Amino acid sequence: DAGVIQSPRHEVTEMGQEVTLRCKPISGHNSLFWYRQTMMRGLELLIYFNNNVPIDDSGMPEDRFSAKMPNASFSTLKIQPSEPRDSAVYFCASSRGQPEGAFFGQGTRLTVV
Amino acid sequence: KNQVEQSPQSLIILEGKNCTLQCNYTVSPFSNLRWYKQDTGRGPVSLTIMTFSENTKSNGRYTATLDADTKQSSLHITASQLSDSASYICVVRGSGNTPLVFGKGTRLSVIA
Numbered sequence: 001d002a003g004v005i006q007s008p009r010h011e012v013t014e015m016g017q018e019v020t021l022r023c024k025p026i027s028g029h030n031s032l033f034w035y036r037q038t039m040m041r042g043l044e045l046l047i048y049f050n051n052n053v054p055i056d057d058s059g060m061p062e063d064r065f066s067a068k069m070p071n072a073s074f075s076t077l078k079i080q081p082s083e084p085r086d087s088a089v090y091f092c093a094s095s096r097g098q099p100e101g102a103f104f105g106q107g108t109r110l111t112v113v
Numbered sequence: 114k115n116q117v118e119q120s121p122q123s124l125i126i127l128e129g130k131n132c133t134l135q136c137n138y139t140v141s142p143f144s145n146l147r148w149y150k151q152d153t154g155r156g157p158v159s160l161t162i163m164t165f166s167e168n169t170k171s172n173g174r175y176t177a178t179l180d181a182d183t184k185q186s187s188l189h190i191t192a193s194q195l196s197d198s199a200s201y202i203c204v205v206r207g208s209g210n211t212p213l214v215f216g217k218g219t220r221l222s223v224i225a
Contacts, residue, residue, distance in 0.1 A: 004156070042217035043157070043202065091156050104156025 004105035006092050012111045018080040021108045024073055025094030033102055034067055034077050035091040043091075049075065082112045115140045117205050119216035126223055130193055134219045136186040136203030148177055148188050149202040151218070157202055160188070193223045 005024040013019050025032045033048040047057040049069045057067070064083070069075040079086055089109050093102035117138045126132050138146070145164045149157035161172050163179040163186060170177050174197075176189045190197055203216040 043204075043215040045213055045215075093156070104158070106154070106156050 004092055004094050004103055006090075006105035006108050008108060009106065010109045010111075012113065013082055015083055015112055016081045017112075018078065019082045019086075019110060019112075021077040021090050021092075021110070023075045023077070023092030023105060025075070025092070026103055027073070029094035029096055029103075030072070031095045031097055031102070032069060032075050033093040033095075034075070035093065035104075036088045037091060037107070038088045046077070079110075082110075084112045087111050115205075115207065115214045117203055117214045117216035119201075119203050119219050121219060122217075123220040124222070126193055126221070128193060128195055128223050128225050132190050132193060132221065134188045134190075134201050134203075134221070136188070136205075136216055138184050138186070138203070138205045138214070138216075140184075140205040140207045140214050142208040143181060143184075144206040144208045146179060146186050146206070147204045148175075148186075149204060151200045151202060153199070160201075190221075195223050195225065197221060198223045 004026055007022045031050050034046040035043050036046055037043045044059055046059045047067045048055055052069045052072055065079055067077045087110055089107045091104050091107045093104045095102040120135045145162055147162045148160045150160050151157040160175050161170050161177045163170055163177055165181050174191045179186045188201055200218040200220050202218040205214045
């Protein structure tokens with residue numbers, strides 16, 4: 001299995017632009033998670049899906065952030081419009097159930113200038 | 114407030130030496146605690162998970178302990194190797210609606 005696949009690995013964009021991050025979970029996993037990691041705040045859970053349905057989005061910082069999971073093998077995290085404070089590494093993870101058992105992707109390093 | 118505090122923030126040790134990383138938490142009610150290793154530029158990888166009834170669990174040179182009474186956990190690394198250089202993150206899961214709480218990690222550097 002290739003593991004959780006995220007794209008792009010790196011993204012540099014100008015403030016105000018729309019950013020879309022993509023994730024392909026491990027086949028057979030029914031839970032998918034989006035995390036953000038910064039030096040100041042560490043890892044933060046943004047949202048998680050179970051069987052393609054958003055279960056908890058309380059970690060999504062504001063309305064500029066949205067996430068979708070149209071099917072079991074694909075999810076997106078969109079930021080529109082992006083701001084410099086959104087610069088971070090965004091991880092996608094998947095698991096069979098609980099988040100603490102999640103397998104992480106390699107992350108997307110986002111830089112908003 | 115549910116919190117996870119890790120110490121030290123960073124640590125430098127010589128190859129072959131042992132070290133212990135600490136994790137204190139206030140998450141309640143408690144379900145389990147997991148240690149992750151995160152290499153630079155990569156996602157976290159789970160090392161071990163501890164439930165309420167478990168005191169010690171080993172994974173190769175890594176040994177985790179849990180004291181649910183004092184709400185403390187430690188990760189002991191024996192005979193460190195250069196490849197142990199990474200961030201080690203402690204994550205505590207609460208029961209019911211209690212959220213998953215992440216520590217900010219300990220940055221370990223093993224030098225020759």
